[in-house]
Amino acid sequence: MTGDVLLSCKGVTVGYDDSPVLSGVDLEIHRGEIVTLLGGSGCGKSTLLRAITGLLAPLSGTVTLLGRDVYALTEDERRALLRHTGMAFQRDALFSALPVIDNVALPLRELTRLPETVICEIARIKLGLVGLAGLEHRLPASLSGGQRKRAALARASILDPEIIFCDEPSAGLDPVVAAELDDTLRRFRDALGVTIVVVTHELASIRAIADRAIMFGDGHVLAEGTVAELEDSSEEGVYTFFHARAS
């Protein structure tokens, strides 16, 4: 844990209609880390991500992002804060009526005054980085699931945010494409110093990219540490997650 704290959750309880899914979550994410949030389906990791990114107010607790309490801010302040973050959604959330390059360039066009040539060049670089060079003018509907996820990642990173959140980025992808996506995430971190938080339950991805992992289960944090530490854990839920699948 080298860098300063970019994100912290203190006693965060998240859920829907007053029914908690995850309770009393305490965690810290440091600058330059790649952290994976693990757990089985329905354990609340995506719900926690929604709370962190200002999309779902927690039932209790505080979420501090880049030194500011996300839910103590006004709407405008929260939007300004979230411009320093990027989010790649599980279901890509691309605008179906816009070509890929316009999807990716949208935040730059809306939030900066850069010349169009520079905007297109940035979008081209980002699309190239995620392996979508040459597909700039395609509509999302004509892309495969993996290509759409990569386009979503390009859009999430277009403003060079300090922290990128990815919700299940490699779910449903073949191992080769998933490994390429993992490489891209690492490259973003190494070259641009971006902090990355990945929600996933793909073991190969976890082992390939995570500096640290936080595992959820039974409505709370089960374990936290490096992937090796978690793999050696004797905690039942953690052991089952890592070893039951392998056997």
Place this chain on the structure above:
Amino acid sequence: MPVAVTHVDRRTRTATVALRGDLVIPTAQAMYGQLRGLARRRDVRGVIVDFADAGRVDTSGIAVVSLVQRMMAKSGKRLELVGLGEKHRAALELVQHAGPARLEREAEPPGLALRVGGAVLAYVSACRELGALAIDIVRQAWRVVTRKKTLPKGALVEQMARMGVDAVPIVALLGGLLGTTLAFQGVVLLHRFGAGQFVADMIGLSMVREFGPMMTAIILTGRTGAAIAAELGTMRVGAEIDALETMGVSPTRFLLLPRLGALTIVQPILSLFAMFVGIMGGMLITALVIHVPAAVFWDRVVDRVTLMDFIHGLGKSIAFAWIIGLAACHLGMRATADTTSVGNATTRTVVASVFFIILVDAIVATLASLGGT
């Protein structure tokens, strides 16, 4: 913005730009302008960008360097980067990972002949699809009628409730208002000639033959036709219709028949209701304004409006229901994978339905007039 100190060596015709500070989104625009200006100068053959005192470089900085490099290479000039730190190198290497610039060329806009030809072909294709859909509807309906297949349990009743029961208040309100408006017009004209009681004839015939069916059809177009198109379009976008196909379930039987059946039943019933409410509205105004007793008004309506008039009005109602249903089902099912197509399907359903309803009404009115009915 980053401070960029520029020095031009006239002997070697080389400009040196020494960067100070971060080259990031807020500073990239100024940097781009400065470097592009240098690249365009005739007295400059090369530019050296010195990163020794530069801070953070993000993708916008990389994009600026990459763009200027390409621009200079085109005009036979060179851009040299010196004093790069480890982080700068790592950031600039991203361009190599991104690969060479090879944007797909956007298609040339087609000429007039191609556009007209394309429109005709699209129209023919849409007509063919509509024909195929109509045949499939008849085929599936026949299977249901002959009990070889069944409709989804409760679907017809549910659709009838949504389309019919929920539409009663709006039909009642608009039908009543239409009847009163017609009565006011009739009273003003006919009472002047001492023919006030004939307002009943006018309202009775107008509501039964024209306004009842037409007004109900227009309400159902906006309320039900648009909803069907949006619902089917969204199901198409969400691959729910593909899911039915792959399960071997006919989307026509599962989705379209309950909606078309419900429309066919509900539209004439609502039309009848609109006729009744409209006549009642007219009766009220006539009684209040020119004091024609309700019994006299009702007797004139019963006397004047025949069974043929009802058959005429209700027959048109069923035709209108099929127009709305076919347009909504056809256009909703034709929606593509993008969300704007759902909006387009809804809009086109309303426009097409209203157009064909008025067209059919005009044709029927002309034929009826020629036939003397």
